[in-house]
Amino acid sequence: MSDTKNFMFLNRRAPYGTIYAWESLEVVLIAAAFEQNVSLMFADDGVFELTKGQDTAEIGMKNFSPTYRTLGDYEVRHMYVDKASLEARGLTADDLVQVEWEDWETEESVDNIVEVVDSERVAELLAESDVVFSF
Amino acid sequence: MSDLHTVNKSPFEKNSLETCLRLSKADSAILLYEDGVYGALKGTAVENMIASAVGDKKVYVLGPDYKARGLAEDRMIDGVEVVDYAGFVDLVEANDKVQAWV
Numbered sequence: 001m002s003d004t005k006n007f008m009f010l011n012r013r014a015p016y017g018t019i020y021a022w023e024s025l026e027v028v029l030i031a032a033a034f035e036q037n038v039s040l041m042f043a044d045d046g047v048f049e050l051t052k053g054q055d056t057a058e059i060g061m062k063n064f065s066p067t068y069r070t071l072g073d074y075e076v077r078h079m080y081v082d083k084a085s086l087e088a089r090g091l092t093a094d095d096l097v098q099v100e101w102e103d104w105e106t107e108e109s110v111d112n113i114v115e116v117v118d119s120e121r122v123a124e125l126l127a128e129s130d131v132v133f134s135f
Numbered sequence: 136m137s138d139l140h141t142v143n144k145s146p147f148e149k150n151s152l153e154t155c156l157r158l159s160k161a162d163s164a165i166l167l168y169e170d171g172v173y174g175a176l177k178g179t180a181v182e183n184m185i186a187s188a189v190g191d192k193k194v195y196v197l198g199p200d201y202k203a204r205g206l207a208e209d210r211m212i213d214g215v216e217v218v219d220y221a222g223f224v225d226l227v228e229a230n231d232k233v234q235a236w237v
Contacts, residue, residue: 014145016203017170045145048173051205058199065205089147090178090210 011046024135072101
């Protein structure tokens with residue numbers, strides 16, 4: 001069995017305007033499939049990736065926002081949102097999607113793994129990760 | 136006649152909107168589209184910039200791009216007007232030229 005690492009995906013781009021957000025999500029799913037410890041961090045315009053109620057019907061692009069809600073099923077255990085970035089954009093945790101997590105074996109569950117954290121905690125989490133992937 | 140200025144970058148990431156507002160004439164029309172639509176949100180760190188421009192410039196937001204990003208119309212800065220694709224075309228036609236702030 002290969003070593004497991006703590007992978008942090010740092011998302012700093014808004015969805016749709018560029019391909020960064022979608023590409024990050026693709027790599028997150030791949031990393032999770034290889035049974036690594038995967039966490040996501042949303043800062044700057046990345047917090048817009050998680051807004052509720054996205055509707056892309058009129059712009060001819062795939063709405064990939066529902067995929068974030070499935071990340072718990074891929075054993076993604078932590079999704080962090082930088083509080084300062086959220087506040088600068090006039091948003092609160094209520095504006096963001098919720099992501100449930102459940103351990104099928106132990107039946108342990110968390111209603112929402114999306115956690116708003118302060119700058120100091122963001123810095124700690126980034127520093128503690130084995131690898132940080134930037135998008 | 137006046138000019139239509141378009142902004143498609145997030146005001147939190149680039150200064151396109153700020154420079155557009157600073158360097159466009161008072162009777163200009165400003166259209167926010169793609170990631171530019173984030174500039175129309177209330178309660179943000181850049182709200183004052185737009186809110187003070189609305190007085191002497193006409194500010195528009197491309198509705199489909201706003202909606203795609205999950206933003207509610209009741210959270211749009213007062214005085215900003217929503218247009219659809221046909222409305223975008225009308226704005227292009229109604230102005231002398233289009234200046235894009237990319």
